[in-house]
Amino acid sequence: MQLSKRDVVDVATSLLDDYGIADLSMRRLARELNVSAGALYWHFANKQQLLGAVADRILQPLTPASGNWPERVRATCAQLRDALLSHTDGAELVSASLAAGQSEVMTAVLARLAAAAGDAGVASEHTDLVARTVIYYVLGFTADEQSRLQWDAAGAEVDTTVWTEDPNARFAFGLRLLTDGIAAHSRTGS
Amino acid sequence: MQLSKRDVVDVATSLLDDYGIADLSMRRLARELNVSAGALYWHFANKQQLLGAVADRILQPLTPASGNWPERVRATCAQLRDALLSHTDGAELVSASLAAGQSEVMTAVLARLAAAAGDAGVASEHTDLVARTVIYYVLGFTADEQSRLQWDAAGAEVDTTVWTEDPNARFAFGLRLLTDGIAAHSRTGS
DNA sequence: ACCTGAACACCGTTCAAGT
DNA sequence: ACCTGAACACCGTTCAAGT
Numbered sequence: 001m002q003l004s005k006r007d008v009v010d011v012a013t014s015l016l017d018d019y020g021i022a023d024l025s026m027r028r029l030a031r032e033l034n035v036s037a038g039a040l041y042w043h044f045a046n047k048q049q050l051l052g053a054v055a056d057r058i059l060q061p062l063t064p065a066s067g068n069w070p071e072r073v074r075a076t077c078a079q080l081r082d083a084l085l086s087h088t089d090g091a092e093l094v095s096a097s098l099a100a101g102q103s104e105v106m107t108a109v110l111a112r113l114a115a116a117a118g119d120a121g122v123a124s125e126h127t128d129l130v131a132r133t134v135i136y137y138v139l140g141f142t143a144d145e146q147s148r149l150q151w152d153a154a155g156a157e158v159d160t161t162v163w164t165e166d167p168n169a170r171f172a173f174g175l176r177l178l179t180d181g182i183a184a185h186s187r188t189g190s
Numbered sequence: 191m192q193l194s195k196r197d198v199v200d201v202a203t204s205l206l207d208d209y210g211i212a213d214l215s216m217r218r219l220a221r222e223l224n225v226s227a228g229a230l231y232w233h234f235a236n237k238q239q240l241l242g243a244v245a246d247r248i249l250q251p252l253t254p255a256s257g258n259w260p261e262r263v264r265a266t267c268a269q270l271r272d273a274l275l276s277h278t279d280g281a282e283l284v285s286a287s288l289a290a291g292q293s294e295v296m297t298a299v300l301a302r303l304a305a306a307a308g309d310a311g312v313a314s315e316h317t318d319l320v321a322r323t324v325i326y327y328v329l330g331f332t333a334d335e336q337s338r339l340q341w342d343a344a345g346a347e348v349d350t351t352v353w354t355e356d357p358n359a360r361f362a363f364g365l366r367l368l369t370d371g372i373a374a375h376s377r378t379g380s
Numbered sequence: 381a382c383c384t385g386a387a388c389a390c391c392g393t394t395c396a397a398g399t
Numbered sequence: 400a401c402c403t404g405a406a407c408a409c410c411g412t413t414c415a416a417g418t
Contacts, residue, residue, distance in 0.1 A: 002382075026411060036384050038413075043382095047411065092289075099282075099333060125355060126363055132334065133327055133364045140326025143289060165315060173316055174323045181371030192401075216392060226403050228394075233401095237392065384417075391410055398403075 003035055005043050009053045013087065016054060020150075021089040026050070052102025055094045058087050059105040064112060069119040070179045076112055077138050077175055084142045088150070091143035098139070110135060121186030130185075134178055141171055193225055195233050199243045203277065206244065210340075211279040216240070242292025245284045248277050249295040254302060259309040260369045266302055267328050267365055274332045278340070281333035288329070300325060311376030320375075324368055331361055 011032050016024050026047055030037040044050040061083050065075035084090035097103040113131035122130050145167055201222050206214050216237055220227040234240040251273050255265035274280035287293040303321035312320050335357055 025409085027409080037411080038385080039383050041412070099337060129360055129364050130367065132330070133367060136326050136330025137323055140322070140330065144322065147289060170319055174319050177320065177323060177371035177375065178367065179371075180374035181367035181369075184370035184374065185367065215390085217390080227392080228404080229402050231393070382418085384415105386414095386416105388413085389411095392408095394407085395405095396403105397405105399401085 003033065003039060003043065005053070008033065008040065008043055008050070009057050012050065012054050013057055016093065017088050019088075021093055024051075024054075048097075048100050048102055051093060052097045052100065052104075055097035055103040056105045058090055058094060059083055059103065059109070062105065062109060069116040070183075072116045072119075073113060073134065073179055073182075074172075074175060076109060076116075077134065077171075080109065080135075080138050081142050081171060084139075085146060085149075089146070091139055091146050095139045095143060098135070106135075117182060120182050122182060126185075130182060134175075137174060137178060141174060145171075193223065193229060193233065195243070198223065198230065198233055198240070199247050202240065202244050203247055206283065207278050209278075211283055214241075214244075238287075238290050238292055241283060242287045242290065242294075245287035245293040246295045248280055248284060249273055249293065249299070252295065252299060259306040260373075262306045263303060263324060263369055263372075264362075264365060266299060266306075267324065267361075270299065270325075270328050271332050271361060274329075275336060275339075279336070281329055281336050285329045285333060288325070296325075307372060310372050312372060316375075320372060324365075327364060327368060331364060335361075 008029070012024060012029050015029060015032060026040055027037045029050075030040055033039075040050065044053070059080070062076070062079045065072040065079070067075070084094060087093070094103065094106065098106045110128070110131045113134050114127040117127040117130035118124065198219070202214060202219055205219060205222060216230055217227045219240075220230055223229075230240065234243070249270070252266070252269045255262040255269070257265070274284060277283070284293065284296065288296045300318070300321045303324050304317040307317040307320035308314065
């Protein structure tokens, strides 16, 4: 049976879920697919591009939100965080793909957030930066949260000093900071 | 001559500056130091820890700022960004070390920002999150900026679509979003 | 068009043995 | 105490050759 891009990405995703990003190698993926490592390079130019396709698979569940701009920002960020938390090292993988410019879905999400910023009254030359700032927050927060969750699941007694509050509430609080900041920059208020 | 931790970190930093993080390997570093690769493991438990030491070296120039809380936040962020931009892949390296919890200086910076948030009137159970949110922004923004700069220096015609504005002004604008958001959460106003 | 097999040029980490 | 040398178990990528 011939190898399809879809098969490759599916198996890569399950490898990611089971063993994490550090063990997601081209050679191991090829072995899992019963194919030689070189075969993957017929379908993908390099590993970065393959990881970008996995990132897009992870981000598939994201759909455009409706409502006023703060609702749309909150919904988009919540969807993004949920998608990242659904896969081992999801935040790390998507961050890397964003940095490499290899995720098309991420580009669409950025555009969605920039449009919301525009509706908030942010000047057009700044909407992209506002969108990126929101994304930096979601990726940073979720990468942190996920590494703690995974450490924890691995049986370590993570310091619970002041980390007692519900992660959802913490996430919402940090996001509120950003939406309040955006509102302060708008011509019309929230 | 005996190998000292300082020598190792110094040479690692110059290797980083000259060839980037992808080429900063334990074996290459050992070669540069005229030592076997195994020797490094007498001084550092693993690569992550060594990279943490390099991160701390990069962050050495950071000093506690003075002034009212928004001034301290701005100064700290400006210092951080400057330090990151002074070394090839600086933002990427420090981000990784922060995630791994291997940078002591980063812990100190976080504490500084949390204190500023406290002065802004943020409730004590949220100051750490506010500090982290600011750090996510600086690291995200600077990693973006640096990858564009380095792509550019490598001779590529990066799309200059709406990217025309001064990076310093863009950085300040995004940071303003955050400080405005913090001010909105304070009991006392800015 | 799609894939294999072998090669190239590397990795991080460990550890017995040496000085 | 500090380091070497060799080994273990891997990497990403290329490319002539096969079907």
